[in-house]
Amino acid sequence: MSEPTASLFGDALMADPHAVYAELREAGPVHRTTTPDGAPVWLVTRYDDVRAALADPRLSLNKANAHTSGRYQSSMPPELDAHLLNMDAPDHTRLRRLVSKAFTPRRLEALREQVQAHTDDLLDAFTDGRADLMDGLANPLPMAVICDLLGIPRDARHDFRGWTNTLLAPAPDAAVESRTAMRDMYRFLVDIIAAKRAHPADDLLSAMTQARDDHDSLSEPELLAMSFLILFAGYDNAVNLIGNAALALLLHPEQMTATRNGRTPIRAVLEETLRWNAPFTLGVRRFALEDLTIGGVPIPAGGRVWVSLVSANRDGGQFTAPDSFDPGRPAAHLSFGHGIHYCLGAPLARLEGEVALTALLQRFPTMKLAAGPDELKWWPSYHKRGLQQLPITW
Numbered sequence: 001m002s003e004p005t006a007s008l009f010g011d012a013l014m015a016d017p018h019a020v021y022a023e024l025r026e027a028g029p030v031h032r033t034t035t036p037d038g039a040p041v042w043l044v045t046r047y048d049d050v051r052a053a054l055a056d057p058r059l060s061l062n063k064a065n066a067h068t069s070g071r072y073q074s075s076m077p078p079e080l081d082a083h084l085l086n087m088d089a090p091d092h093t094r095l096r097r098l099v100s101k102a103f104t105p106r107r108l109e110a111l112r113e114q115v116q117a118h119t120d121d122l123l124d125a126f127t128d129g130r131a132d133l134m135d136g137l138a139n140p141l142p143m144a145v146i147c148d149l150l151g152i153p154r155d156a157r158h159d160f161r162g163w164t165n166t167l168l169a170p171a172p173d174a175a176v177e178s179r180t181a182m183r184d185m186y187r188f189l190v191d192i193i194a195a196k197r198a199h200p201a202d203d204l205l206s207a208m209t210q211a212r213d214d215h216d217s218l219s220e221p222e223l224l225a226m227s228f229l230i231l232f233a234g235y236d237n238a239v240n241l242i243g244n245a246a247l248a249l250l251l252h253p254e255q256m257t258a259t260r261n262g263r264t265p266i267r268a269v270l271e272e273t274l275r276w277n278a279p280f281t282l283g284v285r286r287f288a289l290e291d292l293t294i295g296g297v298p299i300p301a302g303g304r305v306w307v308s309l310v311s312a313n314r315d316g317g318q319f320t321a322p323d324s325f326d327p328g329r330p331a332a333h334l335s336f337g338h339g340i341h342y343c344l345g346a347p348l349a350r351l352e353g354e355v356a357l358t359a360l361l362q363r364f365p366t367m368k369l370a371a372g373p374d375e376l377k378w379w380p381s382y383h384k385r386g387l388q389q390l391p392i393t394w
Contacts, residue, residue: 022314059288098208108348248276268327274313281381
C-alpha cells in the first residue's frame with residue numbers, strides 16, 4: 001500500500017474550504033492523505049461518490065473496524081462511545097427506533113410555539129441598532145431548545161457552549177483540551193441522569209432513563225452516549241445553519257427582500273444554505289469492511305474514509321452554477337447525510353432555522369451586515385463551518 005500524500009488538512013482548507021475542495025474535485029474524486037492527527041484517510045470529494053458512500057453497507061461506522069489510528073487515538077471516553085455515529089445495524093436500528101419518537105414531525109411541530117417564544121425573548125434584547133447574531137440568537141436558541149427537549153435545567157446549561165467549541169474547533173494539537181471537555185461533559189451527563197432517576201419528568205432524558213431502567217432497551221453506556229450525541233449534535237448544527245442562512249441573505253439583499261416579502265419561502269433559503277454553505281463539512285468517518293473501490297481508487301479493508309459534504313454540495317456535475325446562492329433550485333444537498341444514517345435531528349434544525357429567520361426578517365426589515373465579508377471570522381475547524389460573530393445593524 002502506497003504512503004499517503006502530505007496532509008491536505010492545512011490552513012488553506014480551514015480558511016476557504018470551498019476553494020480548496022473545488023481544486024480537489026478537479027484533480028480527482030478520491031485523495032489519499034492524512035487526518036490532522038496523522039492517520040491515513042481517503043477523502044471523497046464528488047457528489048455521486050459521496051452519496052453512494054454515505055449509504056454503502058461496506059463502510060462501517062464502528063471504530064472496531066479501523067486498522068489505523070492517529071497520534072491521539074480518540075478523545076472520547078469509552079462511556080460516551082456507544083451512540084448512533086459509532087454503530088452499524090442491528091444496534092444502530094434498535095437505538096434509532098428508540099430515540100426517533102422524540103423527532104417525529106408531529107412531536108417537533110408541537111415544539112414550534114416553544115421555539116417561537118425563545119426566539120422572541122432573544123430578539124427582544126436587540127435594542128440599540130446593533131447586535132451580534134451569533135451571540136444573540138444563533139447560539140442561545142438551539143441550546144435552549146435542545147435542553148428543553150432533553151429536560152436539562154436552565155442553571156445547568158452554562159458550560160455546554162464552551163465544551164462544544166473545544167471539541168469541534170480545537171486548536172492545533174489540542175488533544176488535552178478535547179479530552180478535558182469530553183470528561184467534563186461525561187460527568188455533567190452522569191449527574192443529570194442521576195437527577196432524572198430521582199425526579200423523572202416529561203422530557204426525552206427521563207424517557208430514555210426509564211427505557212434503560214424498566215425495559216433494558218438501553219445499556220448504561222448507550223444511555224450516556226445517546227444523551228451526549230443528542231445534546232452535542234442537536235445544538236451545533238442548528239447554530240451554524242441559522243448563522244450561515246442569515247449571512248447568505250445579508251450577502252444577497254435581493255434574496256433577502258424576496259424572502260421577507262414571501263416570494264421566496266424560508267424553507268427554500270434554508271435548503272440552499274445547507275447546500276451552498278453547509279454547517280458540517282465532513283460526514284462521520286467510516287471504515288472499509290473489505291477491499292473496495294470508490295471513484296476508481298482502491299481502498300483496503302480497515303481503511304478510513306472521510307466524505308466531504310461541502311465538496312459534494314458544490315459539485316458542478318450535479319448543480320448548475322454551484323457557487324451561486326440560488327434558493328430557487330431543487331434541494332438535493334447531502335448536508336444531513338443519506339441512507340440509514342441520515343441525521344435524526346434534521347427536522348428540528350430546520351424548524352429552528354425557519355422560526356429564527358422568519359422572526360429576524362420581520363422584526364428587522366432594514367438589517368444589514370456590519371462588517372465586510374472578508375472581516376468575518378470562521379471557527380478554525382475541518383469539521384464545521386460556522387461563524388464566530390455575525391455583526392448586524394438596522
